[in-house]
Amino acid sequence: MLLLAILVTPLAAATICAAVKSRGALETVNLIMSVLLCPLAIALARRVVRQEPVGALGDALHADALSALVVCLTAFVGFVTSIYAVGHLRHDARSGKVSPKQIRRFYTLMPLLTFAMLLVPLANNLGVMWVAIEGATLASVLLVALYNERTSLEAAWKYIIIGSVGISLALFGTIVTYFAASKAVGIESSKGLNWSVLITVADKFNPAAMRLGFILALVGYGTKAGLAPLHTWKPDAYAEAPAPAATLLGAAFINCALYAIVRFTVLAEKTLGHRFTGNLLIAFGLASILIAAPFIVAQRNFRRILAYSSIDHAGIMVAGIGFGGKLGAIGAMLHMLFHAVTKPLMFFCAGNVQQHYATPYFRNATGVIKTLPLTGGLFLMGTFAVTGTPPFSIFQSEFTILSAALAESRPWLATIFIGGVVTIFCGFLVHIAKLTLGTPQPDAPAPATESPWKLTALVVVAAAVIVLGFWVPAPLYALVEQSAEIIRGSP
Amino acid sequence: MPASPQLNLQLITLLAAGMLVLQLLMVAQRQLLTNIRLFAIQSLLLAGIAGVSAFSNHAPHVYFMAALTFGGKVLFLPWFLRRLVRQIGIGQEMHPWINPPTSMLICGGLTLLGYLVARPLTTAVSGTNTFGVAMALVLTGFFLLINRRRALTQVLALLSAENGLFLAAISLTGQGMPLVVELGVFFDLFIAVMVVGILVFRIRATFATTDVHQLNRLKG
Numbered sequence: 001m002l003l004l005a006i007l008v009t010p011l012a013a014a015t016i017c018a019a020v021k022s023r024g025a026l027e028t029v030n031l032i033m034s035v036l037l038c039p040l041a042i043a044l045a046r047r048v049v050r051q052e053p054v055g056a057l058g059d060a061l062h063a064d065a066l067s068a069l070v071v072c073l074t075a076f077v078g079f080v081t082s083i084y085a086v087g088h089l090r091h092d093a094r095s096g097k098v099s100p101k102q103i104r105r106f107y108t109l110m111p112l113l114t115f116a117m118l119l120v121p122l123a124n125n126l127g128v129m130w131v132a133i134e135g136a137t138l139a140s141v142l143l144v145a146l147y148n149e150r151t152s153l154e155a156a157w158k159y160i161i162i163g164s165v166g167i168s169l170a171l172f173g174t175i176v177t178y179f180a181a182s183k184a185v186g187i188e189s190s191k192g193l194n195w196s197v198l199i200t201v202a203d204k205f206n207p208a209a210m211r212l213g214f215i216l217a218l219v220g221y222g223t224k225a226g227l228a229p230l231h232t233w234k235p236d237a238y239a240e241a242p243a244p245a246a247t248l249l250g251a252a253f254i255n256c257a258l259y260a261i262v263r264f265t266v267l268a269e270k271t272l273g274h275r276f277t278g279n280l281l282i283a284f285g286l287a288s289i290l291i292a293a294p295f296i297v298a299q300r301n302f303r304r305i306l307a308y309s310s311i312d313h314a315g316i317m318v319a320g321i322g323f324g325g326k327l328g329a330i331g332a333m334l335h336m337l338f339h340a341v342t343k344p345l346m347f348f349c350a351g352n353v354q355q356h357y358a359t360p361y362f363r364n365a366t367g368v369i370k371t372l373p374l375t376g377g378l379f380l381m382g383t384f385a386v387t388g389t390p391p392f393s394i395f396q397s398e399f400t401i402l403s404a405a406l407a408e409s410r411p412w413l414a415t416i417f418i419g420g421v422v423t424i425f426c427g428f429l430v431h432i433a434k435l436t437l438g439t440p441q442p443d444a445p446a447p448a449t450e451s452p453w454k455l456t457a458l459v460v461v462a463a464a465v466i467v468l469g470f471w472v473p474a475p476l477y478a479l480v481e482q483s484a485e486i487i488r489g490s491p
Numbered sequence: 492m493p494a495s496p497q498l499n500l501q502l503i504t505l506l507a508a509g510m511l512v513l514q515l516l517m518v519a520q521r522q523l524l525t526n527i528r529l530f531a532i533q534s535l536l537l538a539g540i541a542g543v544s545a546f547s548n549h550a551p552h553v554y555f556m557a558a559l560t561f562g563g564k565v566l567f568l569p570w571f572l573r574r575l576v577r578q579i580g581i582g583q584e585m586h587p588w589i590n591p592p593t594s595m596l597i598c599g600g601l602t603l604l605g606y607l608v609a610r611p612l613t614t615a616v617s618g619t620n621t622f623g624v625a626m627a628l629v630l631t632g633f634f635l636l637i638n639r640r641r642a643l644t645q646v647l648a649l650l651s652a653e654n655g656l657f658l659a660a661i662s663l664t665g666q667g668m669p670l671v672v673e674l675g676v677f678f679d680l681f682i683a684v685m686v687v688g689i690l691v692f693r694i695r696a697t698f699a700t701t702d703v704h705q706l707n708r709l710k711g
Contacts, residue, residue: 154708
């Protein structure tokens with residue numbers, strides 16, 4: 001019942017939004033949807049933490065702690081984004097950047113994207129999970145192309161072509177994994193891709209096929225998560241999409257892709273052992289961190305810098321799972337949580353600055369703290385938080401992952417990890433410090449205050465970031481701990 | 492009607508080989524409309540493989556997939572793409588980056604690579620070459636994607652790689668994936684082509700060309 005309610009809510013919202021025309025109605029429907037999803041997600045989390053995994057529709061849907069964590073994060077990001085989107089799109093409409101038709105398109109696509117992102121963790125069947133990820137990609141392609149400018153079309157085209165290559169590889173990986181499992185699962189092949197079935201027999205898979213299947217799935221879903229070398233769509237898509245859509249992609253969809261990688265990792269690890277999967281994950285993770293670092297240091301565009309930061313964070317999470325052990329798994333899950341809570345703040349601030357200055361370039365936007373004081377201050381705070389400075393929470397998860405590397409006696413890899421993270425911290429901070437604290441240029445726009453909608457969204461996220469820095473609520477931590485147990489192979 | 496399992500297997504291998512030959516023809520020739528036709532014939536062979544495989548495995552849902560492949564990939568998608576070509580009135584030439592002879596050589600190499608990667612799996616099952624062909628189709632499909640610069644020909648390359656994936660699913664298990672997954676994949680494929688159609692239209696309207704080489708503003 002609960003699982004169905006979680007999926008039906010956004011679907012109903014999308015249907016209504018496709019029918020209504022007035023902007024107010026569209027905004028209200030989206031807000032109601034995202035507000036409704038929050039208690040549903042929390043209810044799911046409470047139930048999963050207390051009892052066994054939840055199933056529905058004859059086991060077509062299946063939720064364990066890991067699913068519940070991803071659902072909760074999607075619900076949170078969706079909630080704050082739907083508030084922010086109202087302010088952002090009204091501004092765009094006033095400045096003539098979007099037509100009423102485009103606004104309607106946005107508010108119809110957003111619940112569709114939310115639905116697909118919620119189906120990813122709730123689908124029991126790994127094939128259906130693939131379908132959901134592809135569905136989310138297609139919805140977000142249209143969101144990236146929303147502004148219909150030369151650059152946004154270019155970004156959308158690159159996104160769909162590179163994304164299609166990735167998703168084809170992921171489908172190939174799913175097919176090969178299905179084959180690897182077919183002997184162990186037996187003749188009843190219609191359930192042969194169900195996670196709840198696969199996990200019980202994963203040690204009897206065909207190892208040669210599982211090896212190929214895992215590599216294909218890792219590269220394929222890695223494309224969606226933004227792992228190098230197929231990360232190149234990300235800066236374009238994140239920078240050209242409207243800021244609220246970029247938030248959904250960068251803070252929520254990334255978790256769905258990582259979730260898929262985790263599922264395949266667990267299966268492959270049971271068949272092939274940790275050494276094989278771990279080394280691959282570490283290689284992809286560290287490569288992503290190292291590729292992101294120079295682009296962040298030399299970045300000229302404050303929307304694109306967020307994309308490289310998200311490539312970096314995807315790399316950190318994957319490396320954490322690769323290092324393995326209890327520490328690695330908990331570190332990766334904590335990082336997923338903290339990243340999803342912190343990142344919206346960055347996207348919102350960047351969106352505000354871009355709208356106020358009408359430019360995405362650092363050189364044209366300086367001294368934000370004088371023209372948009374709250375946005376400027378929070379942008380700086382968010383930068384400290386997102387680069388892992390204490391007391392903010394990401395420091396804690398990065399430190400846990402680092403300890404995991406040392407506990408598995410991999411000091412050299414730990415050194416590379418620290419090197420990358422510190423470089424990114426320095427590069428990021430220099431840029432944002434100039435952006436917020438620099439002297440405003442003579443032709444800078446007049447000081448202003450954010451609209452109430454934007455203000456509310458900013459304050460809610462900032463409060464969550466600050467609170468998580470000092471205190472992780474016990475039920476939430478239990479959810480993270482149980483998710484880490486699932487990564488370590490407990491059914 | 493094929494009767495013995497041996498004959499069925501040989502028929503499938505023959506049809507799969509035909510798919511690979513068509514893929515190489517796509518690499519070699521330059522006309523967009525011919526390319527769409529080649530894709531349609533390739534999909535027809537795929538539908539045939541699904542039909543034979545459904546018959547020999549007594550799997551009713553694979554018949555359904557064969558019918559869907561026929562209706563979707565042989566009739567509907569080629570019609571849709573041809574209409575798109577007419578509507579935006581783009582030229583016939585494909586302008587590949589690498590000339591056809593060299594492309595053929597590269598694809599020959601990729602086919603070998605596909606067989607090599609597929610070997611540990613195929614020897615473990617039935618000894619058919621079909622999975623090797625599927626792997627080769629996917630790899631050459633990706634090569635076509637890199638080698639083409641018109642938006643629509645890139646889509647055709649992706650679709651032929653997708654044909655390889657369907658072939659892989661059938662050749663590995665004999666029955667393809669569970670029905671719900673196959674349906675979902677098909678659904679996504681159609682939506683993807685629609686989305687691409689929308690994008691191609693808008694790119695054409697904004698850039699006055701569909702040469703994706705012109706999409707080169709975003710860097711760094």
